[in-house]
Amino acid sequence: MALWWRRCCFSRAPAFGSLRSLLEAVGPRLGFGSRAGRAVGGAEMHYFLGRSSVLSFPKIRSIFLRFHHTTTSRTCSCSKTVTDEKFKDPFKLGRKDLKNLYEDIKKELLVSTAELREMCEYYFDGKGKAFRPMIVVLMARACNIHHNNSGEVQASQRSVAIIAEMIHTASLVHDDIIDDGNSRRGKMTVNQIWGERKAVLAGDFILSAASVALARIGNTTIISVLSQVIEDLVRGKVFSICIFILLCLNNKPKK
Structure with missing residues (x-):
């Protein structure tokens, strides 16, 4: 996906003239504004499209390298004042707070139908990295x-x-269907x-259960x-x- 997006954004192939037209057409309906899209990482989407791109890939790479060099230098200069204490493993720090995480998630999936419950609980088997909950x-x-000087999680x-x-996880269920x-x-996969058809319903139900749990928090x-x-x-x-879809159409062999 990353390679495909890079080709999509930075390719200078003539075919991407129609990509700009498509984005200008569907952009307002998708909420991206009247042009191809609003700011993405500080640069508007239309700068990345077309043959006369203002921010070509070499330029962006150069900017990134300069930013990386600057931040690295600042980090090195500040690190002299830091003690030699080793950094702690973040997964060990948050392990106590995420104990029984998947069991608690399954309690939110109050499903009377056995098959739907099995589908919804299928990915909550404890084999995921739980990266987002850890953050x-x-x-x-x-x-x-x-x-309040308290290290405990509420x-x-x-x-x-x-x-x-x-x-x-609901997005993963839907991603597997799309892909x-x-x-x-x-x-x-589910x-x-x-x-x-059943996988779509399983993803929707997980999302709805998350929405119910979200409403229960009561914080607007x-x-x-x-x-x-x-x-x-x-x-x-x-x-x-x-x-x-546009890429598939553009890559169709000409008769």
């Missing part, structure tokens, strides 16, 4: 220490970690075992932020599908 609890610890903060993993994936984490700011995350997630998928 949530570590940030919660850091904020709590600065706010129940509502842990709920956010659970919800983040549920949203992520026609046949394996995930060393085993067959869509390969139960079929695409958290609800607004995570709702925006779900919206951005869906828009990103639709946007990538549009570009993928």
Whole structure:
């Protein structure tokens, strides 16, 4: 995907003239503004498209290398004042807060139908990295220490970690359907075992259960932020599908 996106953004092939036209057409409907899209990483999308690209790949690479060199130099100069204490493993720091994470997630999936419950719980087998929940609890610890000098994670903060993993897993179920994936984490995907139609329902149910858990927190700011995350997630998928379809059309062999 990364290689494909790089080719999409930085290729100077004439075929991408139509890509700009497509993005200008579908951009407003997808919420990207009147032109191809709003700012992505500080640069507007239309700069990356077309043969006369202002920010070509060599230029962006040069900017990145200069930024990396600058930040590395600053880091080295500041590191002289830091003690020789070794950095702690973040997964060890947050392990206590994420104990029984997947068991608690399964409690949120209150399903009466055995088959639907089996599908929803299929990816919550403890074999995932739980990277997103780990970030949530570590940030919660850091904020709590600065706010009230407490390193303990609150129940509502842990709920956010659970919800983040549920949203992520629901997106995986749908991704496997879109990509026609046949394996995930060393085993067959939900869509390969139960079929695409049932897999769609399983992903939708996980997302709805996450929304119920989100509403239970009762904090309007958290609800607004995570709702925006779900919206951005869906828009990103639709946007990538549009570009993928266009690439397929452009790469059709001419008769």
